[in-house]
Amino acid sequence: MFNTIGDVKAALSAQRYIPSDEIATTVFLAEKLGKPILAEGPAGVGKTELAKVWAAATGRELIRLQCYEGLDETKALYEWEYAKQLLYTQLLRDKLNDLLAGVTTLAEAADRLAAEEDVFFSSRFMLPRPLLKAITSERPVTLLIDEIDRADAEFEAFLLEVLSDFQVSVPELGTIRARHQPMALLTSNNTRELSEALKRRCLYLHIDYPTAEQELQIVNLKVPGLPPKLAQQAVELVQRLRGMDLKKHPSVSETIDWARALLELNARHLDRATVETTLNVLLKFEGDLQRARRATVRDEGDRARRERDEFGRPRRDDESGRFRGN
C-alpha cells in the first residue's frame, strides 16, 4: 500500500492530519511488519485521531474497542446469544419432533440430536464483539484498542494471543484465524504500567505535545478561517500554558476548540477580555484558571511597560517593575 515513508506522510496529510517523522515511520513499519502500534502520551494529542485517519487513508473500516475496568472476553470478543438459541429451539420444536419420529431407543434419539448439535453452536448464534469482528471481517480493517491502560491485567494477557497471532480460540468452534491481518493501534494514557509481554509485541510510539510550529500548522489546517496573527498568538499562549505548573495542561484538541471559539466570537486579536472569557475552553480546573489569569495579567503588565520604554517615556512603577521582572 505504502512504498515509502513519504507516501505515509502524504496520505495522512491528505486526511488533514499532520504527522511527525516519528509517527509516519512507525505507521510505515507497522504496515510492513504487520505489527500493532502502542501509542502513548498525554490525553488529547491525537492518538485516537491517528487511528481514524490511518483507517481513512488506507480505505479500511475502523473497529473500535474502548477499554474500561472490568472489560472481559464476553464484551470484547464474543458471546453466545442464549435468547436466540432458546427461541430457535422453541420454534423448531415441530421439526425436532419430525427428526426424532420413529426412533425407538433413547440412545438413538440422543445420537440423532447430537448430529444436529452444530446448528446451535455455530456462528449464527454468536454475537461478535469488536475483536472477533476485526478478525473475521471480509475486508481488511484497522482495529483501535483505546485506553488499554484502563483494562485489567488479565485482559491484557488475553490480548496477547490476538495481537501476536491474530487468532482467537472459541472452545465450541475451535480456533478462528484472521482472513486479513488487521492493523492494530493501542492507545494508553500511561495511568499504569503495561506488561512487558504486551509492549514487546508492539511498536512503540510516544506522541508528545507538538512544537509551536507544528501546532500552528494544525490550527491553520483545522480552523482555516482564523486570522494568521490571531492563530499565532493563540498557539503561543497555549505553549506558554503548557510550560506552567498546572493540574491539567491544555491538549491539542482543546487548542483547536479554543481556536474555533475565537473564530465564532469574531475576535480580531487576543486582548485581555477575550482571553478571560474563553480561557475555560482551554483549562478545566478552577485552580488552573486562576493561575493562568494571574500569569496573563502579569505578562500584559510587562508588555505595557516595555512599550512605554520604547517610546522613551519614564516608567512610573519602577519599583514593582524591577520586582516583577525578577
Place this chain on the structure above:
Amino acid sequence: MDQRVVDFIHALRAQGVRISLAESIDAMRCVEIAGVADKQFFRSALRASLVKEPRDLPTFDELFPRFFGLDTPPPLQQPGGGMSPEERERLAQMLQQMLASLTPEQLRRLFEMMMTGQGMSGSQMRQFIDENTTATQTTTGFQPWATRRALRELQFDRLEQLLQELLQKLREAGVSEAALQQLEQEARENREALAQQIGREVGNGLQQREAEERRRRPVEDLQDRPFEELKYQDDDDMRVIINRLAAQLRTRVALRQKRANKGSLDAKSTIRANLRYSGVPLDIRHRRKHLKPRITVICDVSGSMRAVTGFMLMLVYALQDQISRTRPFVYYRTIADVQADFQQLRPEDAIRVVPERVQGGPWQTSLGACLEIFTRDHLDAIDRRTTVIFLGDGDDHMSPPNPRAFETIKRRAHRVVWFNPEPPYRWGREDNHMHIYAPMCDAVHHVSNLRQLVAAVDGLFS
C-alpha cells in the same frame, strides 16, 4: 551495519533499558525496511522497536549519536603529500630504520600508524587496546579517566618526541623545510585521529564490560536480611528482587480473589450459566468483588529510613496494576507531594531525588508539624476508599506529637496502616512517639526485612 546495531542494543541494555531478543530481531527488520539512507527515519525505526518506556527515551537520545552520529573519528591520511619522490623514498627508509629499533612493540605500532596512515578497524583497535593496557573500570562514567590511562600505558606522549627525532634526521638528510612542516602537520592530525579512535574504543570496551558484569552477577535471595545491610545502591539487583516479589504477590492476590466468592449474586450471569441445565440454578455466579485499593503513602526519608522507604515505594510501583491510584508523600523536616517525580522518573531514580524536596538534616524529623501541614494542604489525597500507609519509625525530634491531625486523617480514610522498621520495645522511648499513634491505626506492622514488608503489603489487598 548489523554489528553496529547489535552493539547499540548491548549499550542500551547496559544502561538499564530492557530489550528482549524478540525486540532486537524486530529492530533489525525495521532497519531493513526503513533503510539507512535517511537518518531521521532510521532513528525513528530503531526507537519504535527498541524503546518502550518514555523514561528510556533520554538514554536512547544520548546513545544514538555515539553510535550512528557524525562524531566518528576522521580517517587517517598518508603523510608526505608535499614531498618529491626521492624525499618520500628517504622518509620510508628513515622510518624503517627507526621502527626496526623501536621498543616497546605497541609504541612501534602506534608510530607506524601515525607515519604511514594505515590505521586499524574498530575491532582491531579494541583488541590492540585490550592486549596492551590493564582495564580496571567497568562503568562508562569513567570513560575520560580510562582513556587517559590507556593513552599513558600506550606511551602515547612519546609519539611527539619520536616525530621530532624523525624530522631531525630528515632535515639532516636534506629534505626541504616546507615539506617537513607539512609532514609534521599531517602526522599531528593523524595522532589526534588515533587518540580519538582509542578514546572511542575504550568507551565501547567499558560499555561491553559493564553489560557483561551485569549479566554475571548472581541475584541472591535477600528477603531475610535486615534493610540496613541491603546494598541499596544496587539498582538492578533490587529491580529483579522487587519484580520477583511483586509477581509472587500478584499471583497470591489473584488466587485469593478467585477463591473468595464474596461478591453479591450476579443474576444475569447465573441465568446464562444455567441455561444448559434448563434453567435450574446449579451453578451460582457471583459478581467479582474486586475493589482495587487506593493508596496514599506517607514516607519518612530521614537517613535511617531511606532504604526501607526505597523498597516500599518500588514495591508499590511494581504493583501498579493492582492499585487504582497511588499518591506518594515524603516527610523529613517538612512534607512534600512527590507524585510528579514518580511520574517522570523510574521509581528507583525518583527515590534518590525526593529527599531534596524536604530539606532536613540529622535529628530534624518533625513528624507532628508535617502531619499538620498534610491536614492543611493535602487532605484531597484521601477519600473513603483510600488506604493511608505511614512508613516511618515514629521519631520526632522537632515537634510535639500531633494526635489531632492523625485523627483527622483517620476519619477521612478507609484505613490507616503503619509500617515501622523499629522493634516495638523502642516505641515511646526518647523522641519516639509511636506509642501515641499506634493505637489509632487500623494495623501496625513491624517491617525490618523484605519478607515482613511483603507480608505487610500483601495485607493491603485482602
